[in-house]
Amino acid sequence: MADNPNTNEVPIPPADAERSSRSCRYCIVGCSYEVFKWPVGEEGGPDAADNALDVDYPAGYGDWPSPNMHQIIEENGQEYHVIFRPNPDAEVNNGSHSVRGGTQAQSLYSKHNEDYDDRLKQPQIRIGGSLTPVDWDTALEVVARVTEYATRDEPNGYGMKMYAYQFVENTFAGSKLIFDVIGSPNFGFHNRPAYTPESPGVEHSGLYDWSTSYEDAAKAETMVIAGGDPYENQDVYFHEYVDAGSADIIQINPRRTFTANYAENNDGLFLQINEATDPVLLNAIARHIVDQGWHDQAFVDEWVMDDRDAIDEEGWYQEEFGMTPDEYIDLLQSDDRYAPENAAEITGIDATDIRDAAERIAQPDSDQTQTLFTYEKGLIWGWSHENTAAMANLALLTGSVGHEGTGITRLGGHQEGWWEGGPGGEVIAEHSTQSFTGEHVEDVPIPPNTIERVRNGEIDHWHVIGNDPLRHEHDTQSLRNRVRERTSGSQPQTADVGDIMAAFRERIDDGGMVVTHQEIYPNSTTEYADIVLPAKAVEAGEDSNHHRWNGERRFRHYASFMQGPPNARPDWEIFADIGRRLGANDMDWESSDDLFDHLAAEHGDSYPYHIEALDEKAQQDGTTPTEVMRDLDADGVRLPARLEDGEIEGTPRLHTPDGEEMPGDGRFFTDSGKAIFMRVDWDRVADVYEQLTPDCEAGELWVTNGRLNRLWQNMYTHQRLEYISKRYEQNVLQLHPNDAAERDIEAGDLVEVINDDVYNQYSENEQGSFTAVAYVVDDEDAVQGQTVPEGLAFTYWLYPGQVANDIVPGYLDPANPNPGYKYATGRVRRLGESDQKDRMSFHPENVAPE
Amino acid sequence: MKNDDGSITRRRLLGAVGTAGATSVAGCGFQAPTAENSGPAESPSERVGRIERYPRIRVASVDELSVGDTVEFEYPLDGSGTFLTRLSEAANGGVGPGDGIVAFSNLCTHMGCAVSGNVESDRGVAGPCPCHYTTFDLAKGGLVIMGPATTDLPQVRLDVEDGDVFATGMAGLVHGRRNNLADGEPVEEEGE
Ligand code: SF4
């Protein structure tokens, strides 16, 4: 009989238990949690008056702390109970939660948790081929000295790969280190190799990609969801806003997931698109809107730029891709591939459905549309310009922006917390070794693809923080081969800094590279690391207070409530220490609160997240910005923040007609305050599409990848958490039964996916492969249809040791080098029977209420 | 399905909320355990002194259960809704013909809505839950197939004696409870 861990009872916090507030450590929705902590041996009573939860037991709807919300931690010899309860009074989640957030107590630093032994607890340096514990001073002195050596001729020898989201204090200090102290342009985010926007087509059109309020999903009449699935990935947003509203959903996805069936069961539309053809569909919808005269001419006249010279002056990206309304409409109408009947052939979607979608989006009978456009990784990690620009164009064409129930927004992955601490743009303009030449611009410097610079030798010291690029990036099997070569030279033989540096200098002189990995758990990159720096898991409440925001720009205080591994350090502190060793004299913050107060006072206007008002409020009240944020508690403030009548006020949505929410700016993020249509031309990617398309004759399939509801990112916590990982003890490959039968594959078989020729735009194509358990659903059980169509397989994107990125093509947009992670192909073969045959549940995961 | 203003969704949600909050005040017949009926290791910990053991009650007769039949009953406390069903496949913890008879708590472990109206025994699942659509695999110990619940659906331990199915305990904490046997009155054992 399957059992749950720790299921027999959950203690009740006494009325005087310590309470703190923080948001979930995981997804973009940013649900609020209350943390209760009290000494083991004490317990509250079942009456509300006798417990800190204010709940009468047995607890009713939404009031119950489940067993997985409880854990015992130990600090200084004292054991404490900790309960993570979804905050019943928080605006975002009203006590709701997903399986991810609802189990986060199970990955606190506690000897009762399965991940305890795996946490990185002390600095290490690879000596004689093995990672060996050393003291902090030795480790950080080596990091500083090797950085100096790598940048002795030019700053580009240092490369940093860091998360974009892990709280403003950390990202500010880290980006200050690379852009201000070191001056290198070689920065890559955790999920892409360059300092690029994720939604270039949206951002360069003057729209912001987090511009709506969650309530807009509840108020919309039509909700377009492209390349994402909020039920699967943004659970509480789906439950509290999408499901609570009454919008007709238009779901665009190659797979029939839960939300696709939910859309169809609730009078919406499911457009099951052929992989990688979104720009054609979105342009076809736009063309039909224009052909029918359903577009919002008044909005376009007032708010979309029609002066070619002014568009060119906005910047090189706009000069290359920006269009006047006339040019845009001409592009749609002059290219017959965008006529619905022709688009149907490319996209696989009936012309009737294209017209139906156009009408639901444009709502020709309404003066003001109530259409909300949402998108996520299926668009972003594909043709990143075309896919995102086509969505932005539709929002502008129909004037669906800046009103309740309208707008365009990403659905999102992690929460957001990027705060630039140095002059990134200037450094890139001066030092980048990558440039772009297009139809209208020539040789403009662009953010460099750092993965290519790891491969080609430009980066000699690679500092990786809080991610695992040797599994997270594109074409990773080939990348690991290259990194193995570049780190296999001269090795330190003692822990003496002089000896270590002699070895690293020799390695670098021979074309090799030194890797520093700053992390909370070991992963694939740690296997190649020379220096390992153990970090505090501040996202889990360790060590210090921090701040970040969610998918509606809701900025909140995450109060620390526990210490974590005693000898680990928070990332901001590690950056500051390295910075000081490299000569910085302004990285001497005493605490994360001190850093945040400095940031709010001196750097409070990081586009478009104005927080200057926090400092004004602090000065007014004689407190600090940190205290202002702490007092805003679970609901925080939606940025930009402003001070009104002495109180902090937020901004529910951006791009409202009066533009008042943007201090000093107009309605859109352009110099003119107007938005810009973007060129979306299938010809720009059609050749690559042909090259990436699987060869059916050779038995190839599209092998796309994405999320599964209960698994978070690279599973850094979930791979170690029995309750979560038992659902998928190995990676899975969803296969249509006909594709499975053709290959003699049954549910539960172990299969291998091989790509013999992983596309690489810079170098030779190489082989890549991974294994997974075949997830094949019986047709009889697939009561609302098979999730994957014939010809397409789907796998979790980042299952440790069975990683789809090993076959992901190295195609990056030449203007904005983001990879098309979704567009992989491979042939699938049966290896044998896995141990999952009788253990894994192979029921459909897409059955929605009817 | 939703009304244009979404109101059905809310009503559906509220209507489906379970009864965990209805504390029983009946003062009947729970008696001290006998040695052979003492709870196995999985039963609630001795740390909570007032807990004794799970009651043993007859729930159904094997002969009267066809595949797809569902029987609702209360266990282990008055007001704790549970359901028993017969699957067409062998199940973890299943008893009877083909090990297909199983029983579970009726309360979804996400936020406590009732799932017994959404049992599909022929497919071996309970769900989607009417509130946030978690679906549980009844052949795999109440494992969450998909959805936001944070623990498996608590499974009732069954055994069969002389053609009758008895409930004897539970694996997993029931929604709303700090302990499956606290804050309520145990159901009455037969003959006691
Ligand atoms: S929906 Fe996201 S933020 Fe909310 S509990 Fe789940 S993982 Fe956390």
Ligand code: FES
């Ligand atoms: S109560 Fe069942 S899924 Fe939420």
